[in-house]
Amino acid sequence: MGHVAALPLLAEPGAADMTLHAGENGARVMRTVLPSGVRVLTEHMPSMNSVSVGFWLGVGSRDEAPGHEGSTHFLEHLLFKGTRRRTALEIAETFDAVGGESNAATAKESTCYYARVLARDLPSAVDVIADMVASPELNGEDLEQERGVILEELAMDADDLTDVAHERFAQAVLGEHPLGRPIGGTEAVIRSISADAVRAHYEASYRPQDLVVTAAGAVHHEEFCNLVAERLEEAGWDLSVPAAPTPRRPVAPAGIEPVGGLTVVERESEQTHVLLGVPAITATDPRRYTLSVLNAILGGGMSSRLFQEVREKRGLAYAVYSFASSYSDAGFVGVYAGCSPARLVETVQVIRRTLREVAQNGVTQEELVRARGQIGGASVMALEDCGSRMTRLGRAELVTGEFVDAAEALRRIDSVTLDEIRDLARELIGQPPTAVVVGRVPSLDTLRNALEEELS
Known part of the structure; x- marks a missing residue:
């Protein structure tokens, strides 16, 4: 229980x-x-x-x-x-x-x-x-x-x-x-x-x-x-003076508007690094467990959609993954890939097509079951380390305001539904994406034209 x-x-x-x-x-x-x-x-x-x-x-x-x-x-x-x-x-x-x-x-x-x-x-x-x-x-x-x-x-x-x-x-x-x-x-x-x-x-x-x-x-x-x-x-602190703990940060969403657009940082490199993403949910949003499952399905492992489409089927990148960061009043989700400069546009096109497919059609029951197992297994193994448990306590006190044991966390992950994943994917992927490209860019104008058309 x-x-x-x-x-x-x-x-x-x-x-x-x-x-x-x-x-x-x-x-x-x-x-x-x-x-x-x-x-x-x-x-x-x-x-x-x-x-x-x-x-x-x-x-x-x-x-x-x-x-x-x-x-x-x-x-x-x-x-x-x-x-x-x-x-x-x-x-x-x-x-x-x-x-x-x-x-x-x-x-x-x-x-x-x-x-x-x-x-x-x-x-x-x-x-x-x-x-x-x-x-x-x-x-x-x-x-x-x-x-x-x-x-x-x-x-x-x-x-x-x-x-x-x-x-x-x-x-x-x-x-x-x-x-x-x-x-x-x-x-x-x-x-x-x-x-x-x-x-x-x-x-x-x-x-x-x-x-x-x-x-x-x-x-x-x-x-x-x-x-x-x-x-x-x-050490010198006077602990005799009564005081209430400092309140946690307000958790009302900051309301960051997605602006989209392209940022290019030209640097000499053998590989070009690209990130695509949008603002997302906060650390206390009840949908954070849905986001964990969605992230695992999109780019959280070797069987994920992005890994299979970008790396396994087309050989466009060695490293490709999705990620999510959540804070008290804001958050973001994104996808990273490192690829050859000559294949940058193709890589972005495949990523965008994969994301749109999930937003439009959702994910399969098989993917949901696999993601639950992946997250659950990783969570339980992490908690075999006392450092992870110490960090969990700090996050509970400073961020979420609740202590959730492993059994309850797994229950919440297992309760995520296909409809919830599809709805969250549509909300996030439907926003104008922000793109950042860092590395060698053979033709900046050609890149901008191609990417801005893809990201529009």
């Missing part, structure tokens, strides 16, 4: 523990709101000997002030440069000494500092990450040094034309919406951003009521809550 637990937005400070899910063999998912507004969620996995832990802040690239694009990612880098108690080397040595893994990720709507360690080393991992989050040094010398590192990271990304194509696609399909910004910022902004601006971004976004701490594996909830509180206070 599946289980769904709604997560209250504004739980009373000091609220009692909330059991989100109780499974077999002692497995349990729990949530506690500390008096300071810090939210702690754990999933006890009795068979595990390790623990994945994440410290989440609901701040991402979309939250940056104009002219400060990239400051969230910059701040993530700086937290590894040292605290009032530890140098950057000491932070690294702590994890290396126990064979642990640690890293961080900046996304469009969140930032996460995470680690995976043996259960016996969990106190050390929490101590280090709490220190980084609550008392980073953020000095000007470190900022100047890390500025160069981030510029090199941007340069590396710019050399990867697949990354360039996806970044330009997000900007083109989302338009002026903040979600269209590149997470890393731009070279010009990174060169000019000041230490004061980064510190101000930290002060506004890294407060107890903003923090969500999740852990999955060999972890016991009450002990973990006490550990988190102790380490944050040792």
Whole structure:
């Protein structure tokens, strides 16, 4: 029997523990709101000997002030440069000494500092990450040094034309919406951003009521809550002041109008990269399970429509797939293919024809059954990893506001119907598509004329 637990937005400070899910063999998912507004969620996995832990802040690239694009990612880098108690080397040595893994990720709507360690080393991992989050040094010398590192990271990304194509696609399909910004910022902004601006971004976004701490594996909830509180206070945060958790983002759709059109970025390359797509549904839209099934059927595997039509039958591309990205108030779906410049127009024509076929005629029962099995199998196997379960808790708290266990998720996937898939496909594919082409283009005018006719 599946289980769904709604997560209250504004739980009373000091609220009692909330059991989100109780499974077999002692497995349990729990949530506690500390008096300071810090939210702690754990999933006890009795068979595990390790623990994945994440410290989440609901701040991402979309939250940056104009002219400060990239400051969230910059701040993530700086937290590894040292605290009032530890140098950057000491932070690294702590994890290396126990064979642990640690890293961080900046996304469009969140930032996460995470680690995976043996259960016996969990106190050390929490101590280090709490220190980084609550008392980073953020000095000007470190900022100047890390500025160069981030510029090199941007340069590396710019050399990867697949990354360039996806970044330009997000900007083109989302338009002026903040979600269209590149997470890393731009070279010009990174060169000019000041230490004061980064510190101000930290002060506004890294407060107890903003923090969500999740852990999955060999972890016991009450002990973990006490550990988190102790380490944050040792790092300098005052957790005695009552506060309600920061509300989740509004989920009303932003109403992004599809504008379509073609963007071409000419670069010397052996292969041309093309993306086609449109605005789509939000992360909390009930149809997100329908979109997962539709995505799997279109381009989610070797038996998918696009893989068979583009690669297997015609040999137009080595890599071809569909994808979907959903956020609090916006989202998009797209198709990617990398092909020879000479076969670009033909590749786009085949992709468009395949998409139109699904929108007009729907999909088959056989495809639906296969997609359910693909998604279900992948989901269950992913949840054998404590890192995936830790991430699921963070997403539940920050994004969807509900904890959905594996059985309920599979039930929702299995309840998707052929009519629902056809209706969503018609809604999405019926919009004017946005196209982005990155790479070598033999004749720009010929390309524009051919593609604009195909995309009209």
